[in-house]
Amino acid sequence: MSDKKLALVTGASRGIGLAIAQRLSADGYRVVGTATSESGVEALRDTLKTSDESNEAVVLNIADSEQTEAALKELQSQFGTPDVVVNNAGITRDNLFLRLNEGDWNDVLNTNLTGVFRVCKALSKAMLKNKAGSIINISSIIGTTGNAGQANYAAAKAGLEGFTRSLAQEIASRNITVNCVAPGFIQTDMTDVLPETQKEAILATIPGKRFGRVEDIAGAVAFLASDDARYITGQTIHVNGGMNMG
Known part of the structure; x- marks a missing residue:
């Protein structure tokens, strides 16, 4: 077993999650990233091992209670208890409220909120026993401002x-x-496909006058995972170019 600190990053196959996994690996952690499919895990494993052969990837579907419990039990058996847990996995099912059905409401709450509960529940006892660790949950500006649809x-x-x-x-x-x-x-593959008019409208609301980069989020996560942030807890760090202040 590696003597490096272990970091678990859920939803690490692309975008923000992948950037976080790569940054933590660069900072000296052994990283285990997750994806929801075997094909996603294979691609993620290949990517993570280019920076450190000790990195790994596993299948984890946080929307599934039994699979989450089994997968995290196996992870702890194989790799040990994570020192850093980054809950990044999530989904969207957007629609205007009058068209939003209960299934899409439940799917998003089950994955984005209850899924994080499942991960923390499965790992917290071992982390408490170790008396050390960092849990970092990826939220969104939308949790503060709301957003139509x-x-x-x-x-x-x-x-x-x-x-x-x-x-x-x-x-x-x-x-x-x-x-x-x-x-x-x-800026991710999701924002890349937005019409230019929509991009311009969004940029007009950002004092920084640019979209953020995935590395901006990875940097904030790396700070919270570090010893420099040992006295910071219960906080939400906003990384939005000034789009929302307060």
Whole structure:
């Protein structure tokens, strides 16, 4: 077993999750990233091992309670207890509220909020026993501002921040920090396909006058995972170019 600290990053196959996994690997962690399919895991494994052969990837579907419990039990058996847990995995099912059906509401809450509960529940006892660790939950600016067509997503992310503050209070005495990073509009494959007029409208609301980069989020996560942030817990770090201040 590697003597490096272990970092678990859920939803690491692309975009923000992949950038976080790569940054933590560069900072000296052994990284285990997750994807929801075997093909996704194979591609992620190949990518992560280019920077460190000890990195790994596993299948994890946080929307499935039994699969999550089994996968994280196997992960701990194989790799040990993570020192850093980054809950990045999530989904969207956008629609205007009057058209939003209960299935899409439940899917988003089940994955983006209850899924994080499942991961933390499965790992917290071992982390408490170790009396050390960092849990970092990826929220969103939408959890603070809301957004038309994303009532389910906004509710899940706002709930995630409340969950983070509550869990932080419970386990701070065991030297475990729990924080959120809330991205604004980040340049990914999802923003790349937006019409230019929509991009311009979004940029007009950002004082920084640019979309964020995935590396901006990875940097904030790396800071919260580091010893420099040992006295920071229960916080939401907003990374949005000034789009929302407060």
